[in-house]
Amino acid sequence: MSRICVVATGVPSAVEAPTHHGPGLRTTHFVTALVEAGMDVLVIAILSERDALYGQIPDALDIGGRRVALLKTTERDLAGEVVRRAIGTFAPDGFIGVSAMASALACDVVGESPLWADVFGDLMAEAQAKAIVYDNDTSLARFGGLLVRTLSRADRFSAVSSRQADALLGQLGLAGRLSKHTAGEALVEVIPCAAGSSVPATHAHVEALRTRLGLTGAFVVLWSGSFNTWCDVDTLYDGLTQAMQRCPELHFVATGGVVAGHDENTHKRLLGLVAAGDCGSRFHFEGWVAVSELKAYYALADVAINLELARYERRLGSENRVVEWLAASLPIVTTALSEQGEQLSAAGAVEAVPVGRAEVVADVLVALAADPRRLADLSAAATAYASANLDFAETAAPLLKWAQAPLRSGDAGSQPVVRIGLVSQPKTMVALLEAYVDELGTAELIRRGGRWLWRRLWGGAAG
Numbered sequence: 506m507s508r509i510c511v512v513a514t515g516v517p518s519a520v521e522a523p524t525h526h527g528p529g530l531r532t533t534h535f536v537t538a539l540v541e542a543g544m545d546v547l548v549i550a551i552l553s554e555r556d557a558l559y560g561q562i563p564d565a566l567d568i569g570g571r572r573v574a575l576l577k578t579t580e581r582d583l584a585g586e587v588v589r590r591a592i593g594t595f596a597p598d599g600f601i602g603v604s605a606m607a608s609a610l611a612c613d614v615v616g617e618s619p620l621w622a623d624v625f626g627d628l629m630a631e632a633q634a635k636a637i638v639y640d641n642d643t644s645l646a647r648f649g650g651l652l653v654r655t656l657s658r659a660d661r662f663s664a665v666s667s668r669q670a671d672a673l674l675g676q677l678g679l680a681g682r683l684s685k686h687t688a689g690e691a692l693v694e695v696i697p698c699a700a701g702s703s704v705p706a707t708h709a710h711v712e713a714l715r716t717r718l719g720l721t722g723a724f725v726v727l728w729s730g731s732f733n734t735w736c737d738v739d740t741l742y743d744g745l746t747q748a749m750q751r752c753p754e755l756h757f758v759a760t761g762g763v764v765a766g767h768d769e770n771t772h773k774r775l776l777g778l779v780a781a782g783d784c785g786s787r788f789h790f791e792g793w794v795a796v797s798e799l800k801a802y803y804a805l806a807d808v809a810i811n812l813e814l815a816r817y818e819r820r821l822g823s824e825n826r827v828v829e830w831l832a833a834s835l836p837i838v839t840t841a842l843s844e845q846g847e848q849l850s851a852a853g854a855v856e857a858v859p860v861g862r863a864e865v866v867a868d869v870l871v872a873l874a875a876d877p878r879r880l881a882d883l884s885a886a887a888t889a890y891a892s893a894n895l896d897f898a899e900t901a902a903p904l905l906k907w908a909q910a911p912l913r914s915g916d917a918g919s920q921p922v923v924r925i926g927l928v929s930q931p932k933t934m935v936a937l938l939e940a941y942v943d944e945l946g947t948a949e950l951i952r953r954g955g956r957w958l959w960r961r962l963w964g965g966a967a968g
Contacts, residue, residue, distance in 0.1 A: 508545045509908050510597035511536055512611040514604055517550060517575070519566045524793045526731060526764065527825045528604045531625050533566075534699050535603060538901035539908060540568045547595045548575045551583055551610060553766070584613040599911025601904070602659070609654040619911035621904065622659035623696065627669050628652045629676075630818040634734035637816075638770050656680040660914040661907055663696045665823040666844040670695050672821055686916035694903035697845060698823045699895045700832035706801035714801045718789050720756055724874040727806035727835070728759040729799060730826040732772035735819050737812040737840070737861065742778040744812070744866030749784045752871050758789045760802055803833040807880060808873055811839040815860050819843055827855075831891040836883035838869055854886040 513532040518525045532548065539546050548566060566573040576591050592614060599619040602608025608622035632648035656676055664670040670693045677683055677692060715721055726745065732738065749755050763769040779788045794802065803809075809830040813819045819842040827846070830837050831854065841850040841857040850857040856873070858865050873880055898905065 506543045506545065507598045507908050507911065508547075508596060509539055509599055509601060509911070510592060510595060511539070511546060511548045511601045511603060512551070512607045512614075513548060513602075514551045514607045514610075516552065516562060517548065517566060518796060519568060520562055520575075521795055521797060522562065525796065528607070528625060530825045530829075531623065531698075532603045533701070534897050535601060535623070535901060535904065536566065536573060537568050537701060538897045538905055540571055540573060541898055542905050542908070544908060545595075546573050547591065547597065548573060549583075549588060549591075550575060550577050551580055551607060552577055553579070580610060583610055588614060599908060601908070602655070605655045606651050608659055609651040612654055612658045615658075617913075617917075619661075619913050620659045621661045621663065621907060621911070622655045623663045623904075624652075624655065624669070624673055626665060626823070627672055627818065627821040630672075630816065630821050631734070634814075634816045634818040635768065638734045638768055652676065653680065656682065660912070660917065661691075662693045663904060664693060665695070665697060666821060667695050668844050669821040682914075682916065684916055684919070686919055687914055690915055691903075692914065696904060697894075697900050698825050698828040699897050699900040700828045700891065701897050702832070703796075703800065705833075706797075706804045710801045711804045714805055718756075718758065720758075720789075720805070722754060723756045724752065724754045725806045725808075726755065726757050726870060727802060727809045727830075728757070728761070728811075729802060729809070729829070730761040731764045732762060732768070732775060733764055734768045734771060735814050735816050735822075736771050737814045738771055738775040738778070740861050740863045740866060741810070741812045742775060742782070743863035744870065745788075746782060746784050747863060747867035748870040748874075749787055751867065752874050755870065755874060756787045756789065758791065758802065758806065760791045760794050760799060762790075762792050800833070803830070803835060806835060808836045808838055808870070808883075810866075810870075811837065812858075812866065813840045813842045813860065815842065828891075828895060831887045832895060834884045834888045834891075836873065836880045837887065838866070838873070849890065852886065852890055854883070854890040856883060 511532065513528060515526050515529045516522045516524065517532040517536065518529045519533045519536070536546055536548060562575070562577055564575055566575050576588065578588055582588065597618065599621065600611055600615045601621045601623065602611040603623050604625045605622065605628045608620065608624070611620060628648045629645070629652065632644040635644040636642045657680055662673055664673050673693050682692065745757050763772045776790070779785050791802070811824060811827055823843050823845050827837060827839060837855040838858060839846055839855050840860050841847055841855060842860070849855045856869055858869055
């Protein structure tokens with residue numbers, strides 16, 4: 506069987522830690538599918554240097570009772586001797602990068618080995634969403650640089666939706682990858698978000714949580730996960746408060762919070778709205794909680810809610826939190842902007858609401874609070890959809906097929922004839938140049954600078 510090295514960013518969700526983001530869930534998805542298929546796996550987790558959990562994360566993942574080695578590192582140390590020695594000892598047949606960022610960073614350590622890049626959401630659409638929140642376009646330079654590195658080196662790619670797969674093909678074309686060498690190759694595959702089975706919380710655990718929050722007899726609306734750049738917290742707040750005025754037993758419980766280093770504004774805005782309003786005692790912000798604790802919040806909730814802004818990131822992306830709710834049989838209210846969201850709405854597995862319509866959100870929540878039969882139907886539909894569509898191995902089938910015999914793309918080693926830069930405006934060009942110079946390092950900058958100066962002064966004179 507193959508030996509696969511998975512390069513990921515953040516803490517895999519298989520680790521009992523209080524903070525998990527999408528890439529961590531995706532890592533567990535892929536690793537579980539690979540292990541269940543009988544492959545040997547080494548996980549290299551690139552963690553933030555400011556992560557307080559760094560020393561507490563174990564050296565192995567428990568995947569169905571099987572031990573999977575977990576090597577912790579940082580972006581700075583990824584290309585260092587410790588990682589290189591571990592890779593050399595493991596001797597992988599191929600690499601999988603979980604997210605465009607992990608794939609871009611993996612380019613420094615894969616050598617000539619085959620690399621599958623899971624572009625987990627459209628990176629430039631994410632950059633745009635962040636630019637709106639921060640009123641600043643500098644994220645385009647950082648994200649664009651990572652995407653270009655990934656597009657230039659990886660041999661196979663995956664996306665979370667067919668919409669994103671089409672966008673990714675366009676990006677590969679701009680990067681010069683749709684050449685005669687790759688004609689006929691399935692460069693991009695679709696791997697939707699998935700959720701594995703887990704042990705539900707005990708009744709005693711759920712009741713203890715209910716008592717602690719003072720929610721006995723309450724109708725609980727749940728939000729779990731990050732408050733990201735695409736989250737419509739204004740409509741969320743307005744819809745909830747309108748519903749609370751009409752439904753005295755309705756309470757809102759949120760786990761999760763800011764995305765450190767990416768979006769620290771959206772969550773703060775919601776907290777500010779609540780603090781300035783009249784229903785603050787019915788909003789419960791629990792922060793990030795461990796995976797095992799999260800199951801109790803799922804069991805506590807009567808309905809989960811997911812309200813999105815109209816962004817390209819939403820059209821091309823997907824929602825891990827919604828997938829997790831489906832697996833937990835939760836009734837869901839969502840704007841359903843993604844491809845998967847539309848599929849869920851068409852299947853009757855969620856209650857879809859229009860974007861930015863707080864009064865509709867309130868109407869739906871009040872109606873659900875008074876209709877146990879509708880809640881039961883939504884729960885049953887969620888269970889049925891999860892059972893039929895969210896299996897780790899089935900969703901990852903294209904990846905597993907490649908991993909059985911990893912191979913390079915047909916254009917491996919050739920020079921792309923097209924080179925595209927993100928030149929939307931002069932400031933962006935400057936940011937791209939600065940990012941490039943930062944990546945070179947002092948020694949390489951001196952070497953290249955000296956070579957350029959020599960050519961400029963003496964090469965030109967000689968010509």
